[in-house]
Amino acid sequence: MTSQDELLAAIGWAAHNGWTPATGGNFSARTDNGYLVTASGVDKTCVTANDLLLCNLDGGVLEGDGKPSAESDLHAALYRLDPTIGCVLHSHTVASTTLSRRFPEGIELSGFEMQKALQGNQTHAATINLPVVPNSQDMSELADHVRTGWPMPWGFLVVGHGIYAVGNTIAECRRHLEAIEFLLACVLEESRWSKS
Structure with a gap:
């Protein structure tokens, strides 16, 4: 499977999980x-190779029709920031947004077996922190928030926005995104218990 095919499969998987509402993500x-990135405004449930743009690491389009979303510049900034990043998957879910x-200031996790799906974690007994950065419509400002908190080996959340998962490979990034979504769903469910 080519990296393009693997990326398309990851996009379709995220969309069919309901993580890309209203063409989001x-x-x-x-x-x-450079990097392949989804064009702006594309329905992620039916994305094809024609919906991917090839961009250089400054965010300029080298090949493809359509335009990259403004957030493509954050993807470019991440690839420039850390040469080990091979993939960035950004989704919008109720749990990550709320x-x-x-x-x-960040979401503390401890005692969840699924923490071990996040690269570098060997035990559920550890306490780890999922970073959260302030939101901004200015991608250079948002990138500055990310740089300030780096390293973030699995990615980060943006206030009121969603998750940016990262990984060395598409498969690792996909695992990080799925694990983070699961962990956040657990935290959200536990917060409901505390109110009952």
Whole structure:
């Protein structure tokens, strides 16, 4: 499977999980001369190779029709920031959006077996922090927030916005996104218990 096919499969998987409402989210994978990224406004449930743009690491489009979303510049900034990043998957879910607003300083996790799906974690007994950064419509400002908190080996949440998962490969990034979504769903469910 080519990296393009693998990226398309990851996008379709995220969309069919309901993580890309109203054409939301953007997805990319590093290439030899830049990165492939979804074009703006594309319905992620039926994305095709024609909906991917090849961009350089400054965010300029090298190949493809359509335009990249403004957030493509954040993908470019991440690839420039850390040469080990091979993939960025950005989704919008209820859990990631609401919990990023409730815990703008970061979300503490401890005791969840699924923590071990996040690269570098060996035990559920560890306490880890999912970083949350302030939101901004200015991608250079948002990138500055991310740089300030780096390293973030699995990605980060943006307040009121969603998750940016990262990984060395598409498969690792996909695992990080799925694990984070699961963990956030658990935290959201536990917050309901505390109110009952």
